[in-house]
Amino acid sequence: MRVTPDLVLGLAAQVPLSSLDRAQQHDTAFDNDSTVHASRAFTPKDLLQQPTVGTGIPNPSGTLLFVPYSQFSLDTDTASHTLHIHSVDALKPREYLHEIILPTAGDAFWYDDSTLITTIPDATDRTTSLYASYFSQDGRPENVASTSSGVGELIGVLPTDSAANFHYSSASHHLVFSARIFADGDLASAVQQERAWKGRKDSARAYDGHDYLRFWDQYSDPSHSSLFSTSLSAYGGRWRLGDTYVNLLNGTAHKTPPLDGLGAAFDVWGSQVVYVTKAPDLREPFHSKKNVYLIDIDGRSRPRELTSGARGEAFNPVFSPDGNLIAWLEQPEDAAVASKRYVVLYNIKAETRLKLxxxxxxxxxxxxxxxxxxxxxxxxxxxxxxxxxxxxxxxxxxxxxxxxxxxxxxxxxxxxxxxxxxxxxxxxxxxxxxxxxxxxxxxxxxxxxxxxxxxxxxPSASSFTAPHIYAAMEEFWFDGYARKIHGFVLKPRGWSPDTANKSWPVALLIHGGPEGMWGDSWSVPFNAHVYSQRGYFVVVINFTGSSSFGQAYSEAIYGDWGGAPLHDIVNGLKHVYGEYPEIDPKRSVAVGLSYGGYMVNLLQGRARELGIEFAALASMDGIFSTEYLAYTIDLLFFMRKEWLAWPWENQTESTYGNFSPHKFVHNWQVPQLIIHGDKDFRVPVTEGIATFNALQQRGVESRLLIFDNEPHVFTNPHNILIYYEEIFEWFERFAGSRMRVLS
Incomplete structure (x- = not known):
């Protein structure tokens, strides 16, 4: 189980800003607002410092549980990573039996019922150390050796810091993990080869179109991920970690986990490993198709393919506990990210498949x-x-x-x-x-x-920043462009029946994907309650294309990015205006991320003709020209499926023209903030630059924030803090401040 902090999104200004001072000023303003509830407002600073709870992993007998737990401190600029050991039968969920403090994010897995192994990468030495902690069945530590890291007894070291996704087989006493290697498949020399590659005198990169040119935030290099197995056992109080690392995929051209894979990539049972990999004969940027293979854990046999026939993505392979079956998730169509997923059940002995x-x-x-x-x-x-x-x-x-x-x-x-x-x-x-x-x-x-x-x-009560009172999700359905559409609102902090006649500003939040959704789920990159707590009437629409409402609802967006979804959003906003007369439509603002940024740019040129006026807009990692994006996105297959053909094919020329924001620049007039990371290879930063330049050419008030080293989903917590505050300052500049509502 990987112990990592959540990915977070943010933005940074061109000129350095003091994000902490700015957040503290706003915290004080909320605290002194006598018209708001006695509890303190939930701010972006609070959001970033909430604890993150990972997946709880039980021991083999199901009596104990370890839970990855992390928390970031803006004041100290540090993240704490711990493992909390709980009893499954505990009656007090905030009381853990033991805490293992990790020096950095890492992995953990159960060796047996009473032994937990943690793996700690060292970016300086370029190694990964394995430590053992021992617990009685009540979860209390027993005989834990005192070490400098405080994570238990050192049992061995792997020669790379890229080792991850650890699976242990107690039946065969083998440890299986993934790690990055080069063409020779040798793990022991991988770090040395990486240093040689990065330290080469030239800086040339050559691509032939078979592998990804770049993916997410990295250009491709000669390395790739593979699976390794080695022995791991303990006898007579002594640990034995093998020093021979068997490359299970050697000579296959398989890469696992695949760069663009969905979910888990492999599983282990007894003496066998099942894994997924992109079909090696396919060009990576043009296909999502993955195959499932079965191989012996010692690497003595060649991989045996379990998938067959025409299909798309396969992922999340898993053994049944009795070892008789393997199941995985599969899509029927290649290069279709949002297509229907079903279950394939494979009988290992009979070698038969059943789709469920x-x-x-x-x-x-x-x-x-x-x-x-x-x-x-x-x-x-x-x-x-x-x-x-x-x-x-x-x-x-x-x-x-x-x-x-x-x-x-x-x-x-x-x-x-x-x-x-x-x-x-x-x-x-x-x-x-x-x-x-x-x-x-x-x-x-x-x-x-x-x-x-x-x-x-x-999480313990002390781990939260303060008690906060949140608005309830008020769900609604309305008549969209071609079907009933779902949405919900969050009333603003300070709202009460007595203030219902106030003219509240409204913030429309538009999700990405486009096959994403707004729902009952926690989010750091795009948290609706932060806007509600700031004093905005929050509106979210699960427009045509959104997930969770059936396959027809989701797939209806193919070839119609700027059609039904645009009208759904406009109709939904009008519906909310009618249902909540306390909203001031003239103080409407909108913010969107990724596809949501695309929609903000499209609304910039189309909203007025459809009867909606915005006071201000903000687009994050948004698209300016859908036609150009089809040539520059890392996942080339994505735009082809979403738009039903390549942009140069005659049947899509009108679609790209009708739905691309850049075709409506002549209508742009709403003040807009543009946010982009310069390492965004999903929607390259040139899309954000083009949006800003078009606004400047039009003479529209606009501001561009570009962030060094940030991908499509930002990771620097301080940038996230700036991102929220910049958005709020922009909206309040043109739509009026929250204080105006409450005064």
Missing amino acids: LQEWDRSPEAMTFSADSTMLYLEAFDVARVKAFAYPLYDTPSTTAPVALTRNGHASGLQPLSNGRLIYTHRTLTSPGSIILLNNIHAALSDMSMITAREVMQ
Whole structure:
């Protein structure tokens, strides 16, 4: 289990800004506002310093649980990373049995019921160290050796700091992990080869179109990721970590995990490893198709392909606990990111495949088997939530749909336990995470009243910045362009029936994807409550193309990026104006990220003709010319599918012309803030520069913020803080301040 902080988005100004001082000034302003609730407002600074809860991983017998836990401090500019050990049967979820303080983010896995292994990379020595901590069944540490890192007994060192995704097989005493290597496949010399590559005297790069030219925020280099196995055992109190690292994919041209893979890339059971890789005969930028392979854990056999026929992405391969079955998720169509996902069940002994849930109008994001191998647990988007589902594998009619085990929030990291129990990480629009235990799942399949839920772990009260009062999600449906469309509002901080006659500003937040969604889930890059707490009436629309409302709803955006979604957003905003007369339409603002940035740019040229006027706009990593993006995006296959053809093909010329924001520059007149990272290779920074230059040519008030070394999703917390504050300052400059509403 990788212990890493959440990816976060932000922006940085061209001129250095004192982000902490600016945030503290706004905190004081909120605290002194007598018309607002006694609780302190939830600010961007608070958002960035909330604890992050990872996936809870139980030990083999299901008695103990480790939970990755991290928290960033803006004041000290440091992130803390810890592992909390909990009892699964704990009655007080805020009390952990033991805490392992990590010097940096790393991995962890159970060796057995009472031994936890943590892996710590060292960027200076370019190695990864493995440490063992020992616990009794009540979770208290036993015989933990005193080391400088404080993470347990040092049991061995791997010769690379790129090792990750550790899986241990107690049956074969093998440790399997991924790491980056070069063409010779040798792990021991990989660091030396990387130094030689980066230290070469020339700076030339050559590409032939087979591999990605660049992906996300990095140009491709001669290295790639592969899978390795080595021995790991403990006898007589002595640890033995093998010094021979078997490259399981040597001589195959397979790369695992693949750069553009979805979800988990491999799993281990007994003496076998199942993994996914992009089909090696395909050009990477033009295809999403992945194959599934089975190989011996010692690398003595050649990989055997388990997939067959025409299809697209395959991901999340997993063994059943009894070792008889392998399941994975698959898409029927190549190069279609949002196409329907179904389950493939593979019988290892019979070598047969069975496709499941092809008729279910939801697409699983991840899955695992129940502890007794009779059921699948799935994560899937469902009506603005991500729910946990159960699906019995035997005596189940093919038309039977999975049973929802959760109702609200975002369920992830499903971990099965014995006796029909399931542990998962639960996040909501107002909570960064807790660990939930579900009981009686088998009985609940016929009677949902039998299921019980209990918190096993939640962050301590002291880890939160302050008590905050959040607005409730008020969901609504309205008539969109071609179907009923979902959305919700958050009322602003300070709203009450007595203030309902005030003229509140409204902030329209537009999600990316475009097949993303707004829902009951925690977010750092784009947190709706930060806007609500600032005094905005927040409106979000799950326009045509959004996930969680069925496949037809999602796929209807193909070839129609600027058609139905644009009208859905306009109709939804008008609907909210009618339902909430306390909103002042003249003080409407809009902000969008990625596809949302594209839509902001399109609204800049189209909103007025459709009857909507904005006081100010902000686009983040947005698109200026969809035609140009089709040639510069890293995932070349993405735009071809989304727009149904290449831009140079005759049948799409009118589509690209009708829906590209740059075609409507002559209408641009709303003040706009543009935000972009200069290492964004998904939507290159030139899109943001072109948007700004077009506004400047038009004489429209505009401001461009470019951030060094930031990709499509920003990672520097200080940049995130600046991003929020810059947005607020821009909106309040043109739409009036929050104080004006509350005075």
